[in-house]
Amino acid sequence: MTPASRSNPACSLTRFLIEEQRGGHIGPDLRLLIEVVARACKRISIEVGKGALGGVLGDAGTPGSASINVQGEAQKKLDVIANDVLLEANAWGGHLAGLASEEMDHSMPIPDVYPRGNYLLLFDPLDGSSNIDVNISVGTIFSVLRCPEGVTVPEDEHYLQPGTEQVAAGYCTYGPNTTLVLTIGRGTHAFTLDREIGSFMLTTRGMRIPEETAEFAVNMSNQRHWEPPMQAYVGDLLAGTTGPRGKDFNMRWVASMVADVHRILTRGGIFSYPLDAKCAAKGGKLRLMYEANPMAFLVEQAGGAASTGRGRMLEVQPTGLHQRVPVFLGSRAEVAHAERYHREHDTGRSAAAATG
Numbered sequence: 001m002t003p004a005s006r007s008n009p010a011c012s013l014t015r016f017l018i019e020e021q022r023g024g025h026i027g028p029d030l031r032l033l034i035e036v037v038a039r040a041c042k043r044i045s046i047e048v049g050k051g052a053l054g055g056v057l058g059d060a061g062t063p064g065s066a067s068i069n070v071q072g073e074a075q076k077k078l079d080v081i082a083n084d085v086l087l088e089a090n091a092w093g094g095h096l097a098g099l100a101s102e103e104m105d106h107s108m109p110i111p112d113v114y115p116r117g118n119y120l121l122l123f124d125p126l127d128g129s130s131n132i133d134v135n136i137s138v139g140t141i142f143s144v145l146r147c148p149e150g151v152t153v154p155e156d157e158h159y160l161q162p163g164t165e166q167v168a169a170g171y172c173t174y175g176p177n178t179t180l181v182l183t184i185g186r187g188t189h190a191f192t193l194d195r196e197i198g199s200f201m202l203t204t205r206g207m208r209i210p211e212e213t214a215e216f217a218v219n220m221s222n223q224r225h226w227e228p229p230m231q232a233y234v235g236d237l238l239a240g241t242t243g244p245r246g247k248d249f250n251m252r253w254v255a256s257m258v259a260d261v262h263r264i265l266t267r268g269g270i271f272s273y274p275l276d277a278k279c280a281a282k283g284g285k286l287r288l289m290y291e292a293n294p295m296a297f298l299v300e301q302a303g304g305a306a307s308t309g310r311g312r313m314l315e316v317q318p319t320g321l322h323q324r325v326p327v328f329l330g331s332r333a334e335v336a337h338a339e340r341y342h343r344e345h346d347t348g349r350s351a352a353a354a355t356g
């Protein structure tokens with residue numbers, strides 16, 4: 001993308017959204033919603049940036065009695081701070097009917113002291129919790145759905161829409177720089193926070209994920225817990241030129257989904273958090289509604305693919321607000337390879353079962 005200059009002034013997020021609205025691609029409410037979420041991310045970026053100086057590191061709750069969220073995880077102080085910032089910012093604007101968060105057991109209708117809008121917002125206020133205290137990139141992930149017609153007080157069931165119904169999705173990474181990555185279904189675009197003027201500025205219009213890749217991201221320490229197709233798939237990646245894939249693969253794992261996916265949107269690769277014996281009972285590790293689906297929408301809009309290993313992520317019919325799924329996303333051809341290993345295993349097994 002041509003760098004910003006006097007002859008090519010940088011485009012702010014506000015200008016980008018106004019131009020999308022003028023083009024009839026989004027309405028004023030959705031534009032306002034995205035602006036409000038972006039402003040909340042700026043505030044969260046400031047809180048995260050304070051680190052130990054701001055006393056924001058460490059677990060929430062009191063020593064000896066950590067506060068545990070609906071996921072059964074000990075909440076970090078910044079998980080709670082980020083959640084509160086997003087709740088406060090989105091309560092009064094009139095663009096939302098309700099919202100749901102990784103940190104809250106159930107969805108929350110907008111209090112009836114405020115006007116309610118037509119959209120539902122789902123978010124992971126601070127993704128990558130295990131990295132918060134060690135100064136590694138973390139982020140906020142969000143997904144926007146329409147509130148079903150005629151529903152004025154939305155409940156959990158009204159959020160259970162497949163990812164194909166998303167009207168917008170994005171994440172904001174808090175790392176060396178703060179970057180907001182957004183889609184409204186017309187490509188995926190990156191905006192970098194200009195800390196001097198306090199505005200998100202368009203730095204990559206139309207991110208594209210290369211079709212092929214030689215880089216994979218997975219938590220290898222879970223290898224012995226993986227299903228056979230995943231063992232075979234990664235085994236062949238590690239075999240490199242001596243194996244059936246005939247080329248060497250590099251590995252990266254930040255353990256912050258936002259950071260791993262941002263790398264893939266920037267230079268390609270495949271990210272996976274497969275089903276394993278440790279998380280099988282829960283259906284996976286990562287959450288469908290506010291981790292897998294928004295990332296899948298962004299990746300598909302950038303020419304990549306997103307799958308459960310056994311089907312398109314965005315077509316999964318949700319059954320619960322905090323439902324978990326296996327995740328494979330990134331370079332289209334590589335995701336197809338991962339799916340092929342699962343398909344061959346499943347058909348082989350069913351073929352074997354058929355022949356007894």
Ligand SMILES: O=P(O)(O)OC[C@H]1O[C@](O)(COP(=O)(O)O)[C@@H](O)[C@@H]1O
Pocket residue numbers: 102124126127128129130219255256257258
């Ligand atoms: O600790 P592991 O097994 O490496 O898992 C890391 C994954 O878990 C997550 O941290 C889960 O997200 P939360 O931090 O929001 O719970 C992802 O960001 C990351 O990809």
